[in-house]
Amino acid sequence: MNGNVTDLARDIARCGRCGKCRSVCPVFRELLDEPMVARGKVQLYKAVLKGHLEYTEHYRRIISHCLLCRQCESHCPNGVPTASLVLAAREQAVEKLSLPLIKKNVLQHFLTSSGRLNLVAKGLAFYQKSGLQGLLRKTKLLRGDLQEKEALLPTIAPLPLRSALPRQIMPTGEPRMKVGYFTGCMSNHVFTDTGKNVVALLRAAGCEVIIPRQCCCGLPALAGGDRGSFMAMARKNLAGFLPTGIDALVVDCASCGSAWKYDYAAAGLKPPFPVYDISEFLTTQANFRAGGLKTPARVTYHDPCHLIRYQGITAQPRELLQGVAGLELVEMSDAGYCCGASGSFQLEHRKIARSIGQKKGEAIVAAGAGVIATGCPSCRLQIQRVLGEIGSTARVVHPADLLAESMLQG
Numbered sequence: 001m002n003g004n005v006t007d008l009a010r011d012i013a014r015c016g017r018c019g020k021c022r023s024v025c026p027v028f029r030e031l032l033d034e035p036m037v038a039r040g041k042v043q044l045y046k047a048v049l050k051g052h053l054e055y056t057e058h059y060r061r062i063i064s065h066c067l068l069c070r071q072c073e074s075h076c077p078n079g080v081p082t083a084s085l086v087l088a089a090r091e092q093a094v095e096k097l098s099l100p101l102i103k104k105n106v107l108q109h110f111l112t113s114s115g116r117l118n119l120v121a122k123g124l125a126f127y128q129k130s131g132l133q134g135l136l137r138k139t140k141l142l143r144g145d146l147q148e149k150e151a152l153l154p155t156i157a158p159l160p161l162r163s164a165l166p167r168q169i170m171p172t173g174e175p176r177m178k179v180g181y182f183t184g185c186m187s188n189h190v191f192t193d194t195g196k197n198v199v200a201l202l203r204a205a206g207c208e209v210i211i212p213r214q215c216c217c218g219l220p221a222l223a224g225g226d227r228g229s230f231m232a233m234a235r236k237n238l239a240g241f242l243p244t245g246i247d248a249l250v251v252d253c254a255s256c257g258s259a260w261k262y263d264y265a266a267a268g269l270k271p272p273f274p275v276y277d278i279s280e281f282l283t284t285q286a287n288f289r290a291g292g293l294k295t296p297a298r299v300t301y302h303d304p305c306h307l308i309r310y311q312g313i314t315a316q317p318r319e320l321l322q323g324v325a326g327l328e329l330v331e332m333s334d335a336g337y338c339c340g341a342s343g344s345f346q347l348e349h350r351k352i353a354r355s356i357g358q359k360k361g362e363a364i365v366a367a368g369a370g371v372i373a374t375g376c377p378s379c380r381l382q383i384q385r386v387l388g389e390i391g392s393t394a395r396v397v398h399p400a401d402l403l404a405e406s407m408l409q410g
């Protein structure tokens with residue numbers, strides 16, 4: 001377990017039960033139920049640790065109702081690290097109750113192996129492209145829970161990004177730096193164009209780009225309480241990048257970046273090279289100059305929780321977008337408010353995730369933007385979905401997509 005019992009007891013004791021977290025917790029706002037807010041979860045965990053409450057499936061379900069968004073933490077006067085406490089509580093619950101079978105298989109057999117995940121992705125891409133998906137949806141064989149989960153499946157790329165690109169890519173000009181690119185599962189299997197755009201931006205910034213063997217960052221396992229799988233994935237990724245001699249690692253997913261920067265280090269696996277989100281890299285490490293858009297665009301930016309509250313990154317993507325000629329950046333209200341996606345949360349708690357997402361969708365529509373940029377693929381999918389439901393035709397992209405487009409247009 002990450003964090004010893006004394007540290008956990010100290011963190012729990014910090015909660016003065018003031019209830020300030022109630023005003024900002026997206027889950028509490030939906031359910032208005034005390035165990036769902038930081039204060040309630042902290043007190044529940046305390047009772048379990050003291051042996052006053054049993055580990056039960058009901059308890060596990062309560063602690064699964066957390067987006068790990070850290071909005072409670074940024075409003076907590078006593079600095080209670082709720083997200084870390086929830087992770088520790090989930091981990092202990094897995095030790096006592098073990099993992100549900102499907103989750104166990106996904107985490108331990110597919111996310112730990114890029115080869116096995118490639119096979120699954122290939123099967124899913126075939127299912128979508130061959131017309132099987134449309135056929136199955138028409139037959140109404142899929143019902144209830146399965147139907148709702150299937151509807152959340154993103155479009156899978158026919159060829160993974162890492163299979164389409166060479167392991168070593170040279171810069172367009174004089175080499176300045178050798179960087180590793182951690183693609184994450186989403187740029188590898190879903191948003192492959194974004195991955196290609198990230199590589200193009202790095203090359204234009206004078207970087208030799210290295211893309212060695214890698215697997216999922218491990219955050220889904222950590223968030224699910226499976227520390228063993230998280231450690232296995234972290235070790236695999238480090239083993240892939242360590243021999244490459246890179247000067248820095250670049251990541252284009254908010255959650256993967258947060259795992260590499262903080263969770264690996266907290267687990268005693270600190271990488272020996274600096275890790276940057278792409279927006280951070282381009283603003284601080286590279287002499288990057290954007291071009292202009294062919295068609296002027298009004299763009300709004302959504303701050304992913306894993307960038308704004310985990311990595312403190314909020315100015316950098318805006319600075320880059322503002323540097324694009326023909327791009328007007330407009331702010332939506334509360335751009336840092338969680339969109340409700342949070343990885344598997346949107347699968348486990350679909351109604352709550354959808355309702356939180358609708359509020360984000362309304363804020364986006366009110367901003368009057370035709371394009372929404374965000375640096376997290378999970379947020380991107382959630383925002384695409386809610387905008388589709390509202391009937392909005394706005395485009396949802398990664399900031400790197402707009403920057404690459406501006407370079408093409410010059």
Ligand code: SF4
Pocket residue numbers: 014015016017018019020021022038039042072075076077078079080082
């Ligand atoms: S804001 Fe912090 S101290 Fe106050 S109840 Fe919530 S977790 Fe406890």
Ligand code: SF4
Pocket residue numbers: 024025026027028036037038041065066067068069070071072073082083
């Ligand atoms: S991390 Fe987010 S969802 Fe979890 S208790 Fe805090 S505010 Fe609520």
